[in-house]
Amino acid sequence: MGNKSGAFKGFAKYKKRKEKGKKMKGKTVLVTGGAGFIGKNVTDELVKTGNRVVCYEKDQDITKPLRVTEHIDVVMHLAAIVGKGESEKKMVETNVLGTRNVLEWCKQQRTRMVFVSTCMVYGNPKRNPVDESTEVNPIDGYAKSKAVAEELCVKYAREKNVDCVIVRLFNPYGKGQKQPFLVPSIIDAMKGNTKLVLNAPELKRDYVHINDVVAALVKAGEKGKKADVINIGSGRGQTVQEVVAAVEKVAEQKINYVFTHNEVAVKEIWASIKKAKQVLGWEPKISFEEGIKMLVEEEKKA
Numbered sequence: 001m002g003n004k005s006g007a008f009k010g011f012a013k014y015k016k017r018k019e020k021g022k023k024m025k026g027k028t029v030l031v032t033g034g035a036g037f038i039g040k041n042v043t044d045e046l047v048k049t050g051n052r053v054v055c056y057e058k059d060q061d062i063t064k065p066l067r068v069t070e071h072i073d074v075v076m077h078l079a080a081i082v083g084k085g086e087s088e089k090k091m092v093e094t095n096v097l098g099t100r101n102v103l104e105w106c107k108q109q110r111t112r113m114v115f116v117s118t119c120m121v122y123g124n125p126k127r128n129p130v131d132e133s134t135e136v137n138p139i140d141g142y143a144k145s146k147a148v149a150e151e152l153c154v155k156y157a158r159e160k161n162v163d164c165v166i167v168r169l170f171n172p173y174g175k176g177q178k179q180p181f182l183v184p185s186i187i188d189a190m191k192g193n194t195k196l197v198l199n200a201p202e203l204k205r206d207y208v209h210i211n212d213v214v215a216a217l218v219k220a221g222e223k224g225k226k227a228d229v230i231n232i233g234s235g236r237g238q239t240v241q242e243v244v245a246a247v248e249k250v251a252e253q254k255i256n257y258v259f260t261h262n263e264v265a266v267k268e269i270w271a272s273i274k275k276a277k278q279v280l281g282w283e284p285k286i287s288f289e290e291g292i293k294m295l296v297e298e299e300k301k302a
Helices: 002-020 037-048 088-109 141-159 182-192 210-220 240-251 274-280 288-301
Strands: 028-032 052-056 074-077 112-118 164-169 171-173 196-198 207-209 229-232 257-259
Touching (some): 074 088, 112 141, 112 210, 141 164, 164 210, 207 210, 207 288, 210 274, 229 274
Parallel strands (some): 028 052, 074 112, 164 229
């Protein structure tokens, strides 16, 4: 009898491991902002793993009610304006009103939604790593608009029964990302042998590879309770100086750069990813050094 019990426990563990590794398959997923850096990578992965993707793009105005008539299993809401070169009015319309329109559509269709937010809603945290209970204190217009959109998600989840999960991304990087983000700026300077102007060397952020981000978002499409807020990062903070040094080491090439030492609002922020591990069964698989090596090798092939 003891052997049978032990065998059953072993099977249960095997089954649990198997289920943990399962990927979303056979779903129809609406992706807003599917042409962006994250959106394109999410779309590619969903299609590769046997899902159908419907992209809602710029020519389909998200500031107006959604016009999607087919059945959708999950919405990945990534469409947003980050604010650089855009008016605050347009940012609020897209990031806040656009999110409300997606939530309203999900309410009517009874569709699950993954809202992609940002770690910048935390502002300048008093301590690191930040977990999801850390006070929200956004500083710039983009972060404020995302914080308001988060509030809408929670309201719709609690009052209107919308199955919505909020994912706060830290600093994604990887193939397909472009300037002015830090990692592609460094890679481009290395490739073109040009001088790079960087901000304060001690500025510390949490860099997480796009492949890991995509894996987290796909898991969030099926896991997590209504109104759950989940950090997605590496769980490690790195300074600008350390990022430059990592690229130089992998590329075996010195980069010509200078620091401006400008004052920045958010000096240090990195994630606690304990909840992502517990709720999604997710943790990053690609170290920063491995991710940089992948990028440098891809540039050498190009």
